[in-house]
Amino acid sequence: MDDRNIILVGMMATGKSTVGAILAEELDYELVDLDAVITGREGRSIADIFAEGGEQAFRSIESAVLQEMLQGERKVISTGGGAVLAPGNAEVMLEHGFVVALTASEDTIIERVSGDENRPLLAGNAANRVRSIMEQRREAYRFAHCTVDTTELNVAEVSQYILLRYRA
Template identity: 75%
Template sequence: MKREKDRKSIILVGMMATGKSTVGVLLAEALGYELVDLDRVIVEREGKSIAELFAEGGESHFRRIEKEALERELQGEGKIISTGGGAVLAPGNAELMLEGGYVVALTATEEAILERVSGDKNRPLLAGNAQERVRTIMEERRDAYRFAHCTVDTTALDAAEVSRHILMHYRG
């Protein structure tokens, strides 16, 4: 396995509200890597919010756009790529990520996720009963993140602790 000196990118995957964006910032600062928030890249490129893209063409439409953005961002090295929670769902994305870098899955309990997303209107997959939707999404994706090189449960950790844990594994 390549080490940090090889500048292999780190790809963060996991359910919404597990800390990918926050931890991504800390990892980028610690390593001097470029921070890439995949959802932000998509919004800037498409000129529409994630919610608008979902409304426009449904989840499959968004996943196609997301896969294209992921392929582009996996080019090069020395990046921290924070993906959307469902980025692992499109066929072939897990393989792309494994080829393109060091994949870290962030997890959290259903209760922690609900607490973190309460009041957030920018999560189209949570429309309606948030608790029911989180439970359903977690069940649907239970095995979706298992391909990662490293998994960190963020439930009881702050972002700095998660970042340190990832760096320890990444650096070997």
């Protein structure tokens, strides 16, 4: 049996947290939601971390927590959408597990995040911000071992596909 970590990357609202929970249960792995670990340790929301220290401060915290969480095996790690942006994070993810990029269409992401006030990068016009972020990160997730478009799939289908690839 493969004990490698599974690391989920991708844009916000592509299903990383939801799919991560299903995979962890199916495999009997530890579930690590990187944003939840960060907010628990920092004692404040992601939005507050951004407001108080800016994106750079958040990315620094995120990278340190990611490095720590990647140690060991048998974990499903659900990362934040921008976790791949810091230098070295993609490489360390590849070194410590099976990396899966979840994607979705621009319209699907906009629909999923509309009204979500817990996403500091979407302040202002959410649709325009999603388009801008998707353009900026277009190549950022290509390093993954596999990519799954979640636009037309339910979470069970996404999870089963990932498990097939992981066990191959």
